[in-house]
Amino acid sequence: MKKPALLAFLVLILTSTTCNRKKIPLLVAEAGDCKITEQDLTYRQAVLKITEEGRIVEPGIVLSHLLKPCVGAAIMKKYGQPVTQEVLEGEAKRIDESTFMPDVLARIKQVFGENREAYLKDYILPVYVNRVLPYDIVRQNREIQAYARSEAQGWLDRVKANPGKFNEWAKERTGGEPRWARVSKTGGWEPFDRKDPRRIPPPPAAPQGAPQAAAGALAQQRWSQQQDSIRWVEGLIDTHLKDAVSGMLLPDLLEFPDSFLAGRYEKKEGDATPGSPLHSSSPKQSGGGDAYLLRFVSFPKREYDDFFFDAAKEFPVRATNPAAVGEMKRLVPWSQKFSFRPE
Numbered sequence: 381m382k383k384p385a386l387l388a389f390l391v392l393i394l395t396s397t398t399c400n401r402k403k404i405p406l407l408v409a410e411a412g413d414c415k416i417t418e419q420d421l422t423y424r425q426a427v428l429k430i431t432e433e434g435r436i437v438e439p440g441i442v443l444s445h446l447l448k449p450c451v452g453a454a455i456m457k458k459y460g461q462p463v464t465q466e467v468l469e470g471e472a473k474r475i476d477e478s479t480f481m482p483d484v485l486a487r488i489k490q491v492f493g494e495n496r497e498a499y500l501k502d503y504i505l506p507v508y509v510n511r512v513l514p515y516d517i518v519r520q521n522r523e524i525q526a527y528a529r530s531e532a533q534g535w536l537d538r539v540k541a542n543p544g545k546f547n548e549w550a551k552e553r554t555g556g557e558p559r560w561a562r563v564s565k566t567g568g569w570e571p572f573d574r575k576d577p578r579r580i581p582p583p584p585a586a587p588q589g590a591p592q593a594a595a596g597a598l599a600q601q602r603w604s605q606q607q608d609s610i611r612w613v614e615g616l617i618d619t620h621l622k623d624a625v626s627g628m629l630l631p632d633l634l635e636f637p638d639s640f641l642a643g644r645y646e647k648k649e650g651d652a653t654p655g656s657p658l659h660s661s662s663p664k665q666s667g668g669g670d671a672y673l674l675r676f677v678s679f680p681k682r683e684y685d686d687f688f689f690d691a692a693k694e695f696p697v698r699a700t701n702p703a704a705v706g707e708m709k710r711l712v713p714w715s716q717k718f719s720f721r722p723e
Contacts, residue, residue: 410698412454440707452509532640532679564671643676696721
């Protein structure tokens with residue numbers, strides 16, 4: 381091949397390679413089964429501009445918004461709940477059907493256009509992992525919460541052997557008196573301040589129709605939670621409280637989303653001595669029905685972030701763009717807790 385022809389051929393090859401390279405999104409980081417590209421950052425930044433009402437979010441912060449759910453998805457897979465394509469499509473359907481801001485969702489979808497894969501990866505995946513991992517897995521998994529449960533059960537077992545020590549040992553643990561709760565089939569479980577029981581608002585009324593705004597969504601959520609509480613309390617009353625004797629310890633721990641509780645039955649509302657905040661002059665549950673007064677000691681469950689970054693050590697991040705990852709570490713201090721794979 382003559383020299384001019386060879387040079388022309390090399391120029392053609394280099395030009396073709398450069399053009400093709402521009403079409404391939406550059407990799408920024410890898411974590412679990414995720415590969416985060418510059419295009420992913422561009423998509424996510426556009427989404428955040430919508431949800432943050434026009435504020436431009438720095439690329440380092442955007443990267444953290446994608447990286448944590450990617451590591452979270454790997455953790456979910458370990459605990460038997462892999463985030464598959466089918467799962468993400470189901471979450472997208474749930475969002476379509478339950479959103480109270482359809483105009484905002486429509487704008488987010490416009491960011492991705494016809495790129496369904498990117499929509500699921502850069503928008504739906506973070507929503508799903510941030511919703512399910514902290515609440516449905518970390519708070520409810522017996523293995524993850526084994527230590528917190530063991531601590532609470534150990535305390536309850538000690539008190540069962542020495543019931544008269546309930547208040548004393550509660551104070552040693554919390555630095556104060558055991559808290560109070562009012563329990564009824566109409567109001568559910570309602571903690572209150574013994575010094576001023578009127579601080580507890582009445583149970584929210586059921587919303588009329590489908591709320592159309594964020595405020596309506598919050599009302600719907602609170603009402604739904606209230607109904608869940610009432611259903612759970614019905615079982616508690618029928619099993620342990622309706623025939624209980626004052627001072628009786630509940631035989632088992634009560635499990636709440638964020639804690640385990642050891643409880644002691646005190647009396648029905650209205651049975652306290654005159655002049656006491658628990659006398660019949662205290663506010664009653666709306667809708668009638670017996671209300672039972674308990675004292676309880678709370679044992680917090682393991683915190684999500686404590687668990688997350690401990691579990692994340694098994695899924696080190698590969699920084700294929702050290703500059704971008706370095707910016708993330710600088711702008712988002714908690715991102716320094718990730719394990720990083722040496723290059």
